[in-house]
Amino acid sequence: MVSRVFKLSALFAAMAMMLMAPPSAGWAAERFITVASTTSTENSGLFEYLLPLFEKTSGIKVRVVAVGTGQAIRLARNGDADVLFVHHKPSEDQFVAEGFGLERFDVMYNDFIVVGPKADPAGVAGNKDVVAALTAIAAKAAPFASRGDDSGTHKKERGLWTQTGIDVDTASGGWYRETGSGMGATLNTASAMNAYALTDRATWLNFGNKGDLAVHVEGDARLFNQYGVILVNPLRFKHIKAADGQAFVDWLVSKDGQAAIGAYRLHGEPAFFANARKPGT
Amino acid sequence: MNEFSDAVVTAGRLIATWDRDLAEIIGLSMRVSLSAVFFAAIVGLPLGAAVAVFRFPGRGIVTAVLNAFMGLPPVVVGLAVYLLLSRAGPLGSLGILFTPAAMVVAQCVLVTPLIAALSRQTVEDLHAEYAEQFRSLGVSPLRAIPTLLWDGRYSLSTAVFAGFGRAVAEVGAVIIVGGNINHVTRVMTTTIALETSKGNLALALALGLVLLAVSLAANMAALSVQDWARKAYA
Numbered sequence: 019m020v021s022r023v024f025k026l027s028a029l030f031a032a033m034a035m036m037l038m039a040p041p042s043a044g045w046a047a048e049r050f051i052t053v054a055s056t057t058s059t060e061n062s063g064l065f066e067y068l069l070p071l072f073e074k075t076s077g078i079k080v081r082v083v084a085v086g087t088g089q090a091i092r093l094a095r096n097g098d099a100d101v102l103f104v105h106h107k108p109s110e111d112q113f114v115a116e117g118f119g120l121e122r123f124d125v126m127y128n129d130f131i132v133v134g135p136k137a138d139p140a141g142v143a144g145n146k147d148v149v150a151a152l153t154a155i156a157a158k159a160a161p162f163a164s165r166g167d168d169s170g171t172h173k174k175e176r177g178l179w180t181q182t183g184i185d186v187d188t189a190s191g192g193w194y195r196e197t198g199s200g201m202g203a204t205l206n207t208a209s210a211m212n213a214y215a216l217t218d219r220a221t222w223l224n225f226g227n228k229g230d231l232a233v234h235v236e237g238d239a240r241l242f243n244q245y246g247v248i249l250v251n252p253l254r255f256k257h258i259k260a261a262d263g264q265a266f267v268d269w270l271v272s273k274d275g276q277a278a279i280g281a282y283r284l285h286g287e288p289a290f291f292a293n294a295r296k297p298g299t
Numbered sequence: 300m301n302e303f304s305d306a307v308v309t310a311g312r313l314i315a316t317w318d319r320d321l322a323e324i325i326g327l328s329m330r331v332s333l334s335a336v337f338f339a340a341i342v343g344l345p346l347g348a349a350v351a352v353f354r355f356p357g358r359g360i361v362t363a364v365l366n367a368f369m370g371l372p373p374v375v376v377g378l379a380v381y382l383l384l385s386r387a388g389p390l391g392s393l394g395i396l397f398t399p400a401a402m403v404v405a406q407c408v409l410v411t412p413l414i415a416a417l418s419r420q421t422v423e424d425l426h427a428e429y430a431e432q433f434r435s436l437g438v439s440p441l442r443a444i445p446t447l448l449w450d451g452r453y454s455l456s457t458a459v460f461a462g463f464g465r466a467v468a469e470v471g472a473v474i475i476v477g478g479n480i481n482h483v484t485r486v487m488t489t490t491i492a493l494e495t496s497k498g499n500l501a502l503a504l505a506l507g508l509v510l511l512a513v514s515l516a517a518n519m520a521a522l523s524v525q526d527w528a529r530k531a532y533a
Contacts, residue, residue, distance in 0.1 A: 052397060052478075061497050066481070083397060083478035099395055202496025207332035209498075227498030255386055257394065 038288035045272060051262045054091075054099035057200045059245070060084030062220030062289050067282050068141070072269050078262045086169030086200065094118060094248075097255035100263035103270075105218075105245045106170035119248035122272050126279050127244045127289040130174060130234035131222060133205075134160075134214035142214075148238040153182045159193040161213035162186075165195025165204050168245075175216045179239065205231070218243055220289040245290070270294070302501050309505035314512070325513055328486040331465040335406030336503070339466075342407075342461050343414030343530050347458075348448055351423035352414070352440040357496040365419060368412030373405075374471030380405040381475050402486070405472040408464040417458035418451075426452045434460075457526060460518060467514055487513075 023296050059065060059080060069080045083093065087104040094102040095118050102119060104110060117165050134142065140160040142151035155162055164186070165172035179186050186194045195213065197204045198238070201221045205247055208215040209229035217225075235241075252260035269275045271294035279292040313321055350361055382388050383398040384404070395401045417420030425447050448455065470488035477485050479493060487510040494503035 057496065061493075070442060081397065081478070081480045081483055083480060096388075097391070113502050180504040200496055206500075226502075227500055228421065257386060 021200045022154060025289060032264040037284040040295075042261070048079055049077060049262065050081050051100040051259050051266060052081045052083065052098070053101045053103055054083050054085070055103040056087050056090060056105060057084050057202065058105070058171070058218045058221045059103065061202055062284055064220070064223050064279070064282055064290060065172075068272065068275075068278055071278050072266060072275070075274070076262075076265050078265060080266060085165050086165070088168030091133060094250050096251065097258065100250055100259045101266055102248045102250060103245065104170055105243055107244055107246060108171050109170075110246045110248060114248060117251060118254060119250055122246045122248045124268060125245045125247050125296050126271050126276075126292045126294075127242060128219045128290050129236065130171065130241040130243050131217055131219055131233050132214060132215055133208070133222060133231045134234045135212040135230050136232050137212075140214070143232075143234045145235050146237050148178060148235050148240055149181045152178055153184065153237045155214050156182065156186070156189070156193075159189070161193050161195060161211055162198045163204050163211070163213040164217040165201065166198045167200070171201060171216060171218060174243070178216070180238075223284045223287055223289060225272070226245075244259070244293075302504065305501035306504035306508060309501055310508035310512075313509055321509070322481070323482065324485055324487055324490055325509070326397065327430070327484075328467060328488070328510070329513070330404060331402045331486060332461055332463060333500040334403045334477055335466045336459060336463045338403070338407045339410040339414050339462055343411045343462070344418050344448055344455060344458075345444060346411075347415040347420075348422040348444045351419045352418065352426050352443055352447065362416075362419065365412050365416040369416050371409055371412065373409055373469040374475065376409045377405055377472035377475030378410060378471065384476065396476065397480060397484060399484060400501065402473045402484060405476045406466040409445070409469060409472055410466050413461045413465055414458050417461060418448075418455050421451050421454045421458065422447050425454075453525065453529065460521065463513065463517070467510070467517075491522030 029087075043207070049242045055065070061084075065082050067082075069082070073079055078215055083090070083099065085093070087109065090102060090104050090276045091109055091113055092101075093099050094113070103114065103125070110119075110122050113265050114122050132142065132148060134155075140151075140158040141154040142154050145154075147152040164175060195207070195211075197205075201217055202225065204205070204215055205221070205225050206227055209227050209231055212230060214234070219236075235284060245276070247270055249260065249267050250262045252258040270279075276292035276294055279290050280288070282289055305367060347365070350358065350365065358491075380401065381396070383390045384393065384401050385391055386394075386396070395404075404495045406479075426443070429443070429447065468488065470492050473484070473486060474489045474492060477486070477489065479485050479489040485493075487506060491506045491510070
């Protein structure tokens with residue numbers, strides 16, 4: 019019995035050591051920063067293309083936590099990320115004003131589009147006026163799938179509804195359907211119930227379950243989608259990797275970083291347009 | 300619905316080609332969940348046995364709590380562990396948020412009540428059988444616990460397998476505390492969630508089939524070890 023118990027505990031100990039031993043990258047101490055960003059940049063494949071380029075020049079690994087803009091800002095406010103890389107300027111400015119972040123830099127833009135069923139029950143295809151298109155969708159009570167998750171895209175969408183003067187909350191559960199989930203999940207829902215939806219172009223380009231959906235509204239200046247990057251304030255949290263985080267921010271807005279963003283193609287189409295301010299302007 | 304046939308074909312191809320990214324993801328899934336179950340078993344088995352053999356006030360409530368916590372929603376556990384491990388939280392100085400260690404902690408919290416509740420029932424039944432012998436030999440409840448755990452080891456292993464199943468299949472907790480970071484904290488379930496959100500439904504389902512196959516292999520390996528042990532120590 020005693021030797022059996024001994025053997026068993028030896029086995030357990032060996033198992034524990036095997037399980038807990040650091041295997042390769044990831045567990046081992048390596049030079050890295052954590053970036054809180056959005057599902058749209060992750061789903062578009064931009065990071066997979068961009069980050070190895072930055073790693074090569076800097077030797078700094080970048081760990082991206084991709085969530086909605088609202089949650090990304092919450093993570094950064096708690097000091098759980100070194101850099102915030104999102105797309106809702108008013109929230110970003112507020113983040114800086116409240117002292118959670120240092121300076122905010124423009125990095126790149128793409129645009130939002132309204133997608134919907136090819137049959138187009140609200141007759142909005144080709145409409146260059148997004149507010150008029152949304153008004154038409156509401157008038158027909160055509161199904162509209164909203165993120166409903168406080169993300170950058172959701173905030174944008176709510177802002178556009180405000181401009182139509184329509185109170186979509188009263189229609190929630192009717193034709194206005196809040197999925198409370200990410201862009202991809204919302205597009206899956208829209209695809210399944212033939213609903214209209216507002217999406218960023220990059221996620222749409224990379225989305226594999228388009229079903230009967232097509233792009234209906236694009237090109238309105240109000241559909242502009244600006245991305246910004248902010249270093250989390252190292253004075254608030256002493257563990258923030260200020261130097262390495264700043265190196266990433268600097269690289270994104272540098273000539274090299276901007277050229278890399280501009281060169282990225284998604285299914286042959288440009289997904290993002292670099293527009294950081296030129297140094298000294 | 301050709302998504303299903305696509306998924307089966309894709310799953311076959313994934314297993315046949317076995318690329319490094321997939322191996323890395325499966326490896327991390329296994330390491331995280333096995334580690335979590337290991338620690339959960341160390342805590343859960345004696346805890347369940349203690350509740351089974353000791354008589355104390357509020358024992359019924361403890362049993363009910365253990366049973367109820369078998370149904371802890373993973374996303375709630377993830378959120379609670381996130382708040383604990385966040386830099387703004389009480390354990391923030393550890394700096395383990397968004398690492399596999401955080402995922403082990405979350406799954407451990409999730410699985411411990413399950414293992415404890417199931418082993419409480421097993422040990423209690425066994426204890427009823429042994430109670431008279433223990434009394435005649437003057438064995439204290441504390442001394443009885445190791446004996447009961449040892450004699451019930453084969454039934455108890457099912458509790459541990461159930462814990463492993465729950466750990467390896469959940470996504471809600473690990474996606475919050477791990478962050479689904481590529482090459483760092485991306486596991487099978489978070490990859491499936493990510494591919495679903497990209498609209499790659501067939502690939503997501505194929506990954507689900509691969510996860511099932513891997514779980515099946517792990518369980519079969521465990522069963523054959525058990526079988527071997529049963530014969531060796533018969």
